[in-house]
Structures are given as C-alpha cells and as structure tokens.
Amino acid sequence: MTETSVQTSAAEPAAKPVSRLERLLYRSEALRGYLLMSPTLLIMTIGIIVPFLILVTMSLWTRDGFSFDATLTIANYLRVWNEPIFGALLRRSFWISGVATVATVVLCYPMAYYVAFHVHRNKMMWIILMTLPFWTSYLLRVFAWKVILGYEGVINSGLQGLGMIEEPLSFLLYSKSAVIITLAHAWAAFAILPLYVSLEKIDKSLLEAATDLGDGPVARFWRITFPLSMPGIIAASFLIFIPTTGDYITPALLGGPDGAMIGNFIQLQFGAVNNWPMGATLSIVLMLWIAAIALVFLFITRQAERRVS
Amino acid sequence: MPNFAIFGGSEEALTKMRGGFVVDVSHPCNQALPRWVSTGLFQQIDTSRLSNWGNVIPEIIDLPGNAADGGNVWMAPFDWGQTSVTYRTDLFEVEGEESWDMLWDKRYAGKLGSLASGADAWWCGAIKAGVDFDDIASDEAFEKIAAVMREQRPLIRVYTDDTTTLEQALSSGELTAAMTWNSSAVLLQSEGIPVKFAKPKEGALTWVCGVVIHKDAPNVDRAYDVIDSLLSVQTGEFMIGEWGYGHSNIKAFDKFDEATLQGLGLSKRPFEILEAGHFQQPQTQEWETRMNETFEQIKAGF
Incomplete structure (x- = not known):
C-alpha cells in the first residue's frame, strides 16, 4: 500500500x-x-x-431528601430484587405486552398475507390504507379506545341498544384487557409492514412445487409459507414487545388500579415519589430483562428454524 | 393569555422545577409550602406591589412557614376549600349520616373513585382511620392509614388526578361516589346531575392554596400582575360562583348571600370552615416521600 x-x-x-x-x-x-x-x-x-451512562451512574446513587447521595452502592438493585412489588409489576408488564404482541401478530398476519398473495394491483395503496390509522397521534388513538370501551362507550351502548346486556359491562375499561386491546391496535402497523415484506419475498414457485408434490393448502402453508415468513414474525414481535413493555400512557389512561405497568412506576419515581435513582435502576432492570427475553426468544426461533430446514 | 403547565399533583410540579423547569408563578398548597420554600427555588413576594393585598383575609396569609422578611410572604393565598365525597343522590343510598365510610362502602365496590395524589387521598385516609393530623408522621399512623388505604383499594374503579374523569364517571353513573374537591360537585350540579358534596361527620379535609414566584422568574412584573389579578374581586366572584372554591379576597364574598355560601360549604370567615374540617399541616420531605412511596405501592396492589 x-x-x-x-x-x-x-x-x-x-x-x-x-x-x-x-x-x-x-x-x-x-x-x-x-x-x-x-x-x-x-x-x-x-x-x-451518554444518557445511558448517566442512567447507570444515577442508578448507583441513592436518594437523600431533596437531593442525591452520590456514594456508589447497589442498594437500589437489592431493593428491586428483594421487594415483591417490582417483580410483580415486571411480570405484569411482560404478560400484558406479551399477550398484546401475540394478538397483534396473529391479527395482522392475515392482512399482510392477503396483500402479499392476493392483491395484484395497487399494493402500495393497500399498505397505506392499512397504516392509515397511524397517521393520528398515539395519544388520540388511546383516547379513542377509552371512548370505545367506556362505560357509556360504543361497545356498551351498542350492546345495550341490542338488548343483549342491561347494565354496561364495567370490565371493558380500567383493566388489563383494555390495555391489551389498545396496545394490539395501536402497534398494528409495526406488525403489518415487516410481515408483508417477508411474505412478499417468498418465491411463489416453491408454493407451486409443494402443490405439485401433493400438499394441500393447509400443509403448504405450514411447510412453506409460515417458516419462510419467520423473519417477519420475529421482527414484528420485537418491534411490538420491546416498546410496549415500557409503555406508560396506555396503562395510565386505561389500566385502572389493576392495569398499572412498570412504566407507570418508573414515571412515579421521577415524579411524585421523587426517587430518581430508583427510577434509573428500574429502567435498567427493565432493559436487562427485555434483552434477556429477546435473546431467549431469538434462540428458540433459531432452533425451530433449524429444525424446519 | 399566560402559558400554563398543568400537573397531576403539585409534587410533580416541584420535581420538574427542581429539574430546571423555570416558571414565573406556580400554585402549591399550605401543606407543601415550607418544603417548597426550603428548596430555595422561590422568591419572597413584595406585598406592597399587590393592589388587592389589603383585602386578603389575614388568617389565611398567616400560615405556618409563610412569613418572610419585613412583612413579605412566600405565598400569596388564592383559594381554599375542602376535599370530600361527591356522590350521586339518586344512586348512592346514604346509611345514617354522610361520612368518609361512603368511600369504603362495599355495596358500591367498583363504583367508587378517588383522587390519585397522596396529597389528598392519604390525608382523607387519615381522617377515615381516625388519625389526628398532629400525629400523622408517627409510624403507628402510617400503619393505620396504610391499612385503610389497602382496604379501600379493591373497591376503587379508578384513581386519577384528572377531575374531569371523575366528573364524567359520576355523571354517567359509572361511579356513584368519588373523592373530589368542591368544584366537581358544583360543576355537576350546574349540569343538572343529582350530586351532593358531602359534609362527612368526621369532617372534610381542608386546605389553602396560593401562588409563589420562582426565584429566576423571567417576567417578575407580569408575575405580580398575574397574582394581583388572581387576588381581585372579579376572580373571586368567578371562583366562588362557578367553581365553589373559597377565595382569599374578603370582598369577593359580598356578592353572595349567606345561604348560597353555606350551600357551597363556604363562609366569609374561612377559618370556621377550615377548622371545622381537618386542616392539612406541613410535613417534612422524608414524610412526603415515604407517604407517596407507600401510597403508590398500595395503589399498585401491595
């Protein structure tokens, strides 16, 4: 050189x-x-x-009245480990966003599938139409669900109008299910797009070959389409699971006392509870858990893929 | 129009200001005042710059921790009132006298609401638990109050700092009773909803709130203008007539007859009302933090 x-x-x-x-x-x-x-x-x-390093440093401090005690200690981490509330909130958050993720992927798969295989003209328009709800703000969509699920909301007044119920159903709003429903809708675009891309890429001649070799539509789907769309499913799951675990506004508005998630508790540490180091610790613990869960998920899907091929 | 930053609770506002958020004027209540002043984030109010100061009721200026140097004050008192139970007279059947027990009534499980901020709810819990506010900082009081809050939690449909949520839920019948301030009941009544602001036999929670000036307020002159207008008779008449809050200007009460004031739970002699209820008392930062921490855990189900 x-x-x-x-x-x-x-x-x-x-x-x-x-x-x-x-x-x-x-x-x-x-x-x-x-x-x-x-x-x-x-x-x-x-x-x-830089913010991450600040977060890590702060998580090693402790609160001291109005200010911080900057002596480095793992006291906050020990608290998270020892007090049951933190574990329970984490488990609840993972449960809620896990269910929401599965629901979103399952509901969006047919839509993506339809556009990828059965729409031949104006595909782009279909994709844009499906993502249309996401042109409005996240907060508005959450509020819209509050109106739909509410005590005098669309569902309740509809069912009452049909004479199917006498008293409005109160479990619709302020519950875990309200949070799950809202998250599953609010994040749908993040499932449709990766699913569509991976389904679109599938070589149609493989499907024809499978048919020639005697596979019916169902067997063909499970043996060809589904495994080949795995990358899209994994991407969609990550894109939804990771941000929804830390979601804060949906449970705050729709969760009620039983639907509160770890994100709400982190916000409280920086607000009313006034314990920033604890908030930092919780954020890092959440991050580590998400990373661990993501790795396990990735490992399992890799293994499954290997077995299929 | 001034720009407003609205918070779920004053504690949140203080946290944000400690983080560097600068405002001209902010609005804490008497219970938080000494703690707010001790942060060093606020400047004294020169009362000679306020044309309405002469009409401000002296008893509510003279609050613990409010006196500053040379007749100045830290907080100009603005509004006062009660935290109590607003209930639907058609849906909630009161057994005997009105009481805090209404928010612990198992018959209405899942149809009761509460303010989410510990600055109200915890104190109401203290009244329910029979804890004297002089002893509210003791360990025993903490345990007693925590016990009643835990008992209440499964009955509560929603804890919220957004009074509109409570008002709408009361108006639709989703809630039959909720912990609110004066204004919710007055607003709902003006819409023809059959509600009543209870006079609990144990006494309501009472408070005085006011306005303070940030030490780095960029527009000090305008801050004084805002405060002076908040203390004016016109503002007072609106506060009393439309929202049912007490005002700090004695002349604001002249437009209303004794019966109207009584119906709103107000009086020209605020201390009659404030002392008849349980008047909030300033607490230490440690207490405040411990209280909020405990209450948040209870609300989350622990």
Whole structure:
C-alpha cells in the first residue's frame, strides 16, 4: 500500500499536492468508513451512550431528601430484587405486552398475507390504507379506545341498544384487557409492514412445487409459507414487545388500579415519589430483562428454524 | 393569555422545577409550602406591589412557614376549600349520616373513585382511620392509614388526578361516589346531575392554596400582575360562583348571600370552615416521600 502510493506520486510530479489528511483517507478504508458513519456515531454518542451512562451512574446513587447521595452502592438493585412489588409489576408488564404482541401478530398476519398473495394491483395503496390509522397521534388513538370501551362507550351502548346486556359491562375499561386491546391496535402497523415484506419475498414457485408434490393448502402453508415468513414474525414481535413493555400512557389512561405497568412506576419515581435513582435502576432492570427475553426468544426461533430446514 | 403547565399533583410540579423547569408563578398548597420554600427555588413576594393585598383575609396569609422578611410572604393565598365525597343522590343510598365510610362502602365496590395524589387521598385516609393530623408522621399512623388505604383499594374503579374523569364517571353513573374537591360537585350540579358534596361527620379535609414566584422568574412584573389579578374581586366572584372554591379576597364574598355560601360549604370567615374540617399541616420531605412511596405501592396492589 505504502509503496504504490509513493510510486504514483513520484510518477506524477505535476499532480496537485495532496494534503496529509487526504492521503490518510485514501489509504485507510476503516477511517473512510468511520467518517461516513460519523453523523450517526455522533447522534448515538450524544443521544444514547451518554444518557445511558448517566442512567447507570444515577442508578448507583441513592436518594437523600431533596437531593442525591452520590456514594456508589447497589442498594437500589437489592431493593428491586428483594421487594415483591417490582417483580410483580415486571411480570405484569411482560404478560400484558406479551399477550398484546401475540394478538397483534396473529391479527395482522392475515392482512399482510392477503396483500402479499392476493392483491395484484395497487399494493402500495393497500399498505397505506392499512397504516392509515397511524397517521393520528398515539395519544388520540388511546383516547379513542377509552371512548370505545367506556362505560357509556360504543361497545356498551351498542350492546345495550341490542338488548343483549342491561347494565354496561364495567370490565371493558380500567383493566388489563383494555390495555391489551389498545396496545394490539395501536402497534398494528409495526406488525403489518415487516410481515408483508417477508411474505412478499417468498418465491411463489416453491408454493407451486409443494402443490405439485401433493400438499394441500393447509400443509403448504405450514411447510412453506409460515417458516419462510419467520423473519417477519420475529421482527414484528420485537418491534411490538420491546416498546410496549415500557409503555406508560396506555396503562395510565386505561389500566385502572389493576392495569398499572412498570412504566407507570418508573414515571412515579421521577415524579411524585421523587426517587430518581430508583427510577434509573428500574429502567435498567427493565432493559436487562427485555434483552434477556429477546435473546431467549431469538434462540428458540433459531432452533425451530433449524429444525424446519 | 399566560402559558400554563398543568400537573397531576403539585409534587410533580416541584420535581420538574427542581429539574430546571423555570416558571414565573406556580400554585402549591399550605401543606407543601415550607418544603417548597426550603428548596430555595422561590422568591419572597413584595406585598406592597399587590393592589388587592389589603383585602386578603389575614388568617389565611398567616400560615405556618409563610412569613418572610419585613412583612413579605412566600405565598400569596388564592383559594381554599375542602376535599370530600361527591356522590350521586339518586344512586348512592346514604346509611345514617354522610361520612368518609361512603368511600369504603362495599355495596358500591367498583363504583367508587378517588383522587390519585397522596396529597389528598392519604390525608382523607387519615381522617377515615381516625388519625389526628398532629400525629400523622408517627409510624403507628402510617400503619393505620396504610391499612385503610389497602382496604379501600379493591373497591376503587379508578384513581386519577384528572377531575374531569371523575366528573364524567359520576355523571354517567359509572361511579356513584368519588373523592373530589368542591368544584366537581358544583360543576355537576350546574349540569343538572343529582350530586351532593358531602359534609362527612368526621369532617372534610381542608386546605389553602396560593401562588409563589420562582426565584429566576423571567417576567417578575407580569408575575405580580398575574397574582394581583388572581387576588381581585372579579376572580373571586368567578371562583366562588362557578367553581365553589373559597377565595382569599374578603370582598369577593359580598356578592353572595349567606345561604348560597353555606350551600357551597363556604363562609366569609374561612377559618370556621377550615377548622371545622381537618386542616392539612406541613410535613417534612422524608414524610412526603415515604407517604407517596407507600401510597403508590398500595395503589399498585401491595
């Protein structure tokens, strides 16, 4: 590398003088790569790594009246480990967003499937139509569900109008199920798009081959379509499960006392309870749990995929 | 129009201001005042700059921790009132006298609502548990209050800091009774909903709130303008007539006859009302934190 560049510059003495920086850039591929990535790296550093380090440091502090005691200690982590409330809230959050994830993927799969296999013209329009609800704000969608599920809401007044119930159903709102229903709807776009992409990619000749070899539609789906759409299912599950576990506004508005999730408790630590170090600790514990669950999920799906192929 | 930042509870506002959020004026209540002042986030109010100061009822200026240097104050009292039970007279059958027991009535499980902030709910729990506010900081009081709050929790449909949620639920019949401030009952009555703001036999929870100026307030002159207008007779008449809150300007009461005031649970002599109920008392930061922590755990089911 060094020799060639020396030779070129010697062979072309008339060429413009090249600055040291340019020469360095020309020689080092890694440097060029980092330079290209520098805007992203900068944002990652300022927006993610630095705040994360602050969060980790703060989680090792403790509250001291109005201020913080900056002696490093793992007392907060021990509290999370020892007091049952934190474990219970985490389990409840994982349960709620787990069910919401499964519900969303199951409900969105047929939609994505239909567009991928049975729509031949204006596919883009179908996709846009399916994501149309997501053009309104998240908060508005949550409020809309409050109106739908409410005591005098659409469902209750509809059922009452049909004479099917006498008293409005009170379990619809302020419950875990209200949170699950809302999350399953609010995050649907994040399932439809990856599912559609992975279904669209499936080579149709594989399906024809399966039919030729005697598979019925059901067997064909389970042996060809479903395994090949696995990447989309995994992506959709991650995209929904990870952010919904920490969701805060949906349980705050629709959860009632029994539907509160870990996100609400973290918010309280930074608000009324006034224990920022504990809030930081809970955020990190949540992050670690999500990472662990994601790894296990990934491992299981990998194993399953290997067995199929 | 001033810009408003609205919080679920004053504790949240204080946390945000401690985090660097700067406002001109904010609105705490007497129970939080000494703690707010001790954060050093606020400046004294020069009462000579307020044209309405002469008409402010002296008893509600003279609150613990309010006196600053040379006749100045930290908080200009603005509103006062009660936290009590608003209930549907057609849906809630009162057994005997009105009482805090109404919010612990198992017959209406799942049809009761509560304010979510411990600054109201915990104190109401203390009244229900029979804890004297002078002893509210003792360990024994904590246990007693926590026990009644745990007992109440399965009966509560929703804890919220959003009074509109409680008002709408009361008006639809989703709730038959809820812990509210004066205004919810007055608003619902004006819409023709049969509700009553109870006068519990144990006494209601009473408080005085006011306005303080941030030490780095960017618009001090306007802050004084806002405070002066909040203390004016016109504001007072609106507060009393439309919302049913007590006001700090004595002249604001002149427009209303004794019967109307009584119906609203108000009086020209605020301390008659405040003392008849249980008047909130300032507590330490440790108490406040411990209370909020305990109450949040109870609300989450522990």
